[in-house]
Amino acid sequence: MTDIAELNDYGADRTLFFIFGATGDLARRKLFPAFYSLYREGKLSDRFAVIGLARRSRTNEQFREDVRQSIQEFARYKGEEDKQWETFADHFHYMSLDINKLEAFQQLRGLADRLDETYDIGGNRLFYLALAPELFGSVSYNLRDGGLLETKGWRRLVIEKPFGYDLPSAEKLNEQIRQVFNEEEVYRIDHYLGKEMVQNIEVVRFANAFFEPLWNNKHIANIQITLSETVGVEERGGYYDHAGALRDMGQNHMLQMITMMAMEPPSRMEPEDIRDEKVKVLRSLRVFRDAEDVKSNVVRGQYSAGEMKGKPVPAYRNEEGVPSDSMTETYFAAKVFVDNFRWAGVPFYIRTGKRLPVKTTEVVVEFKNMPENVYFSRKTKLEPNLLVFRVNPTEGIYLKMNAKQPGSQWGIVPIAMDFCQSCEVGINTPEAYERLLYDAARGDSTYFTRWDEVALAWKFVDRIESAWREQSSELHPYAAGTWGPEAALTLLAQDGFKWWPVNGQHEGEVVWATPIVAK
Structure with a gap:
């Protein structure tokens, strides 16, 4: 190898x-x-x-x-x-x-x-x-x-992608391909794995001694993954109505990003060892027991008419190629658990949707807060520390911590340290497809999905789809241009958490210096 x-x-x-x-x-x-x-x-x-x-x-x-x-x-x-x-x-x-x-x-x-x-x-x-x-x-x-x-x-x-429509169709497709090509000759693209900051997650985790000791359930309160789109279904209404947000984004991009955040350090820097660790994460995902369990942990929504940048946009059911009684979700949020020794009890909150306010992909790691009634916590409300991977459209890493407010008056304020990969004028970051084409031609399969990854992801998603079919699961409407249905806020609020602002919209922090930019 x-x-x-x-x-x-x-x-x-x-x-x-x-x-x-x-x-x-x-x-x-x-x-x-x-x-x-x-x-x-x-x-x-x-x-x-x-x-x-x-x-x-x-x-x-x-x-x-x-x-x-x-x-x-x-x-x-x-x-x-x-x-x-x-x-x-x-x-x-x-x-x-x-x-x-x-x-x-x-x-x-x-x-x-x-x-x-x-x-x-x-x-x-x-x-x-x-x-x-x-x-x-x-x-x-x-x-x-x-x-x-x-x-x-x-x-x-x-x-x-998509590699199949569900597990049975994916198995049939894989069987056909494997009659001609060996597994090591098949490169299944998930272009999100080619993005600069998704690949940087691995480096930040495993190349910095001060992060790895904190990367577990003793220090991390929750992890939030947001993949939002401003567009509707455009001319793809016919296709999208047979797919939906869960199949279109959840089965591939969202679950792959969970594996990147939760995987163990590989024993060797070889493609198969890295992919082995990702498969272990998918095997550790807590399976939803029944339709009621899905209802408690998954929110499905569909956009209604609203405004985007001051212009009215139609509801999903009024889009071209979409049935007027469609129950297809254009938004979903879920609370997912990775039941292994490192992550037991830490919720991974994921959300994706169309017609949301901004186009962005971010991963927010929220660390556990300081104990209450201890020293500074008794004097002021401390905000939790955040580590944010900004994947798209801005590329960078953002760290929020607490510090003394400048001046003689006592006070603690959140401050930001911001590494911006794409802020510098003239920076020319390679596109995901450049990396993936280059890797495929060299025979580096690290950032391509193996069959067992695909199969395990479909098993997880199929349980949700099956529950939605078994009973008339509630489809929550949300106005185009908003951050999704209220039920998605409740999903976190019932655990004492909230969705953090994305796309550089963090409120209240003080930036004491110009953000660090890539050279």
């Missing part, structure tokens, strides 16, 4: 990338800009090629123009019309492909073999399926039967 430190010494060298769904939104917004950033930073050598695949008819020149436009609009670096751009663009090729026709894959093999020889790639092939999940199995079969896997190099399959 390859050590992560060893992998970091190598670039994504000698790879033939197959992008299925090359004319789609994901490729345009994320994948093509990611390729260009990797190339500009020297992480892609000249021994690579990209084959774009879709049903639409395009010439190589038209495809390269599509790539250029996507880079101009979405990339961190802008494509300049110079020799470097021309050299980069020459690596992109296009083929119109009907994924249901085996003979098309046989033709694709001929193109792949020619490009492999032209760029001296050595037979290394990465298949990126930016397609609907129900197509993963048939595409895998045709890759095998079309001879595209008969290569002297390595082969890897990268697939997007």
